[in-house]
Amino acid sequence: MNLISKMIIPLFVLFVVFYGYKKKIMIYDTFLEGAKEGLITVFHIFPAILAMVFAINIFLNSHILEILFSTFTPFFEKINLPIQILPMAFVRPISGTASLAIMNDIFANFGPDSFVGRLASTLQGCTDTTIYVLALYFGSIKINKTRYALSTGLFADLIGIIASFIIVHLIF
Amino acid sequence: MINKLWGFFIIVGILFTLFMGNIESLNDTILTSATNGVEMVLDLLPIIVLWSGIMKIAEKSGLLYKVGNLVKPLLHKLFPSLKKDSKALGYITSNIVANAMGLGSAATPFGLKAMEEMQKENEKKEEASDAMITFLVLNTSGVTIVPTTVIALRMMYHSANPEEIIITAILATICSSIAGLTLDYFRRRKNR
Known part of the structure; x- marks a missing residue:
């Protein structure tokens, strides 16, 4: 599995370049043209990334989540849900690095093969940083009316979290 | 929606940090956030430029x-x-x-x-x-x-x-x- 995912990028590049070569297009000039467009894209998404990192950092570093969730501990123990997973589930749509850091903590404290370790792995694998992605993608084409995109994305995340919990329970 | 969320993160984050009395760390966070954002963009920049070039070949061909x-x-x-x-x-x-x-x-x-x-x-x-x-x-x-x-x-x-x-x-x-x-x-x- 690992070897396959390591081979994908080199093979992909090889295939694309070879295909362009065979179709007799100016591959080098075309590459430069695309790279220039890429540079413009980065230029456009830079403010959106900066704005989101700024807001998310302030929010996460206030430690409001840890304090909020610690009050729920007794309740979650009663329904047999490990409390450590909560901040991770909440942070997952906001920041990939932050949720990865929490998962790292969970692995260090409980081990990757514990119930909460497996649940954290599944969570990290099955959803994405919805809020960050929306800010980035819509920001790149200057769209500010996002309609029902965010709530639908977060709904899917919520279902993913619930499904992870049930599936990990059933399979292991 | 993103507008509201962005405001929510900043307002709740700052108020709560002030409430907890961590003014020092708040200053740090605000000042280092810009640097973090730049780092993130710098991580993305070469990848996006490179792949945009490769994908242009895929598009043209x-x-x-x-x-x-x-x-x-x-x-x-x-x-x-x-x-x-x-x-x-x-x-x-x-x-x-x-x-x-x-x-x-x-x-x-x-x-x-x-x-x-x-x-x-x-x-x-x-x-x-x-x-x-x-x-x-x-x-x-x-x-x-x-x-x-x-x-x-x-x-x-x-x-x-x-x-x-x-x-x-x-x-x-x-x-x-x-x-x-x-x-x-x-x-x-x-x-x-």
Whole structure:
């Protein structure tokens, strides 16, 4: 599995370049043209990334989540849900690095093969940083009316979290 | 919605930090956030520039169009509002495939290109189109088949079977994707 995912990028590049070569297009000039467009894209998404990192950092570093969730501990123990997973589930749509850091903590404290370790792995694998992605993608084409995109994305995340919990329970 | 959320993060974050009396750390956070943002962009910059170049070759040679054609019947059902020969279809496919293989950073340039192409077909340039929302729901519910980072981290902590979570992640992804697409479908219809 690992070897396959390591081979994908080199093979992909090889295939694309070879295909362009065979179709007799100016591959080098075309590459430069695309790279220039890429540079413009980065230029456009830079403010959106900066704005989101700024807001998310302030929010996460206030430690409001840890304090909020610690009050729920007794309740979650009663329904047999490990409390450590909560901040991770909440942070997952906001920041990939932050949720990865929490998962790292969970692995260090409980081990990757514990119930909460497996649940954290599944969570990290099955959803994405919805809020960050929306800010980035819509920001790149200057769209500010996002309609029902965010709530639908977060709904899917919520279902993913619930499904992870049930599936990990059933399979292991 | 993003406007409100952005304000919420900043206002709640600052007020709560002040309430807890961590003025010192608040200053740090505000000042270092800009640097973090720049670092993030610098991480993305070479990847996006490089892949935009490679993908331009795929586009000009007609490869992208061919790949888009391959999955067209399925994509047309998901994105009925896009034109039949839309370039966006090829980029959407590339983005989903790269994401599925756990190559998140390689997927981003494809996704951005897909948005750009969809924006060309968008009638209200300020507003998200139906196709964009469907794409983002599909993208963020994460069709990950090989979560590479997670597996690497599990190996680091000596998991007995680091890959065992692939199957649970796929099953959970299927659930969240179906839930997201279903909700998207009904809201799209309600909006007409």
